[in-house]
Amino acid sequence: MPLRVVVAVLTYRRPQHIIELVPMLCAQLDAARDLVARGASGTVLVVDNDPDAGAREQVEAVGDPRVRYVHEPVPGIVAGRNRALDEAGEADVLVFIDDDERPTPQWLPLLLTTYLESRPAGVVGPTRCVFEGEVDPWVREGGFFDRRRLPTGSRVDVAATNNLLLDLARVRSLGLRFEDRYAQIGGSDHEFTRRLVMGGGELVWNNEAIVDDLIPAARTTSRWVTRRAYRIGTSASLVAVRLADGPRNRALARARHVLLGGSRVGGGLVRFGVGVLTRSIGRRAAGVRNISRGLGLMAGAFGRGYAEYRRDPSAGAPTPAQARS
Numbered sequence: 001m002p003l004r005v006v007v008a009v010l011t012y013r014r015p016q017h018i019i020e021l022v023p024m025l026c027a028q029l030d031a032a033r034d035l036v037a038r039g040a041s042g043t044v045l046v047v048d049n050d051p052d053a054g055a056r057e058q059v060e061a062v063g064d065p066r067v068r069y070v071h072e073p074v075p076g077i078v079a080g081r082n083r084a085l086d087e088a089g090e091a092d093v094l095v096f097i098d099d100d101e102r103p104t105p106q107w108l109p110l111l112l113t114t115y116l117e118s119r120p121a122g123v124v125g126p127t128r129c130v131f132e133g134e135v136d137p138w139v140r141e142g143g144f145f146d147r148r149r150l151p152t153g154s155r156v157d158v159a160a161t162n163n164l165l166l167d168l169a170r171v172r173s174l175g176l177r178f179e180d181r182y183a184q185i186g187g188s189d190h191e192f193t194r195r196l197v198m199g200g201g202e203l204v205w206n207n208e209a210i211v212d213d214l215i216p217a218a219r220t221t222s223r224w225v226t227r228r229a230y231r232i233g234t235s236a237s238l239v240a241v242r243l244a245d246g247p248r249n250r251a252l253a254r255a256r257h258v259l260l261g262g263s264r265v266g267g268g269l270v271r272f273g274v275g276v277l278t279r280s281i282g283r284r285a286a287g288v289r290n291i292s293r294g295l296g297l298m299a300g301a302f303g304r305g306y307a308e309y310r311r312d313p314s315a316g317a318p319t320p321a322q323a324r325s
Contacts, residue, residue: 003112004091005029005036008045008084010077011055011099017214018058021099022046026064028108035112045087047072049080076183081161081192085168085177094168096161101127101211110209111165114152121201122193123165124156125209133217142285144225145215154205157197161189163211167201174199185305187235194243226292231306233261233296238305257301264294 007025011018025044029036036042044067048055051073059069072083081096088094095111097103107125114123129145139145150156176195182188197203218224237257244253272287274280296306 003035003093003116005032005042005093005095005108005112006045006084006088006091007043007095007097007108008047008088009097009099010047010049010080010084012049012080013054014099015055015058017099018046018055019061021097021102022059022062022067023064024103025097025108026062026066028103029066031106032109032112035109035116042066043068045070045084047080047083047087049073049075049077051075076180077186078178078180078183078188081178081188085171088168091168093165094171095165096163097211098162098213100214101162102130102214104210104212107209107211110206114204114206114209115165115167118202118204119167120204121167121170121196121199122159122203123206123209124159124203125163125206125211126150127163127213128210129215130212131215131217131220133220135220136222138222138281138285139220139225141282142225142289143282144229144285144289147213149207150205152205152207154207156203156205157194158190159193159203161192162213163209164189164193166196170196170199170201174201182235182238184307185235185238186231187239187305190235191239191242194239198243222288226288227306229289229292230296230299233264233293233298234300234304234306235296237261237297237300238303241301241303254301257297261294261297261299261301264290264297266294268292268294 007028009021022044029042046055046059046069048069048071053071056069059067070083070087072080084094093115095108111123111125126149127147129147174196176192178188178192193203240257241250241253244250268287268290271283271290275283275287
């Protein structure tokens with residue numbers, strides 16, 4: 001039986017990305033036509049998180065009846081993700097992709113085929129970095145943009161929404177939503193998928209269902225990548241402590257992540273020192289990456305988050321700043 005599929009893309013003031021991406025997603029529905037139900041049941045949903053609804057014109061210009069535009073004025077990626085859940089209605093699956101990503105030709109058919117094999121709670125695919133400018137050797141050699149790759153069929157216990165298929169029946173049965181507390185600091189998708197697995201669902205990896213992540217030059221600076229490493233660390237600890245059941249288990253989770261963070265910091269210092277002695281750019285950079293991640297793990301264990309996604313009202317753009325979670 002064909003699936004009722006919604007492919008959702010959240011966007012915030014990236015008109016050129018939407019102009020390029022939406023027709024590609026329509027082509028994905030075409031490529032999966034034997035798996036996707038006809039008519040309004042196979043749709044591309046654009047959730048515009050711009051208060052000014054700036055993407056409306058670009059989306060409507062596509063002229064494909066399978067494309068739906070909705071405006072979500074509440075700021076933040078959490079509101080956008082939850083709006084996608086709401087707008088998916090009675091669809092069988094909801095597939096998330098970011099507006100600065102580009103799917104490879106068989107991306108959607110591959111996700112759907114893996115889903116149909118065993119009906120897991122979710123299917124996860126890899127992202128492949130495509131740099132829009134020259135990357136500093138320090139950043140590249142430090143592995144700051146290394147992404148996980150696993151054999152197809154592997155089970156994972158956490159995922160981001162940048163390449164994720166969700167079984168909506170399972171999501172509805174568990175009453176899952178993305179938590180507002182992560183709106184500025186990130187991590188709502190990690191808690192969501194962790195809860196999905198804790199509720200008995202499986203997340204299955206498809207290593208061939210690749211999306212290309214377009215990385216602008218502004219994100220390849222040492223300052224940006226070390227802040228991102230720190231933020232990822234804080235989010236991991238915050239989620240782990242929050243999901244621990246009861247005061248004792250929360251204390252244990254906090255202690256575990258403090259120790260893990262300290263271990264990363266110590267290992268990072270050693271690696272950095274070896275890099276200095278051997279004049280290795282890669283070792284020095286990898287050491288800084290581990291130190292940043294470790295400090296983030298320790299900070300998150302004590303309830304500190306990093307507001308990478310806070311918006312500056314005067315500029316209308318996300319601005320990083322530290323904040324209590």
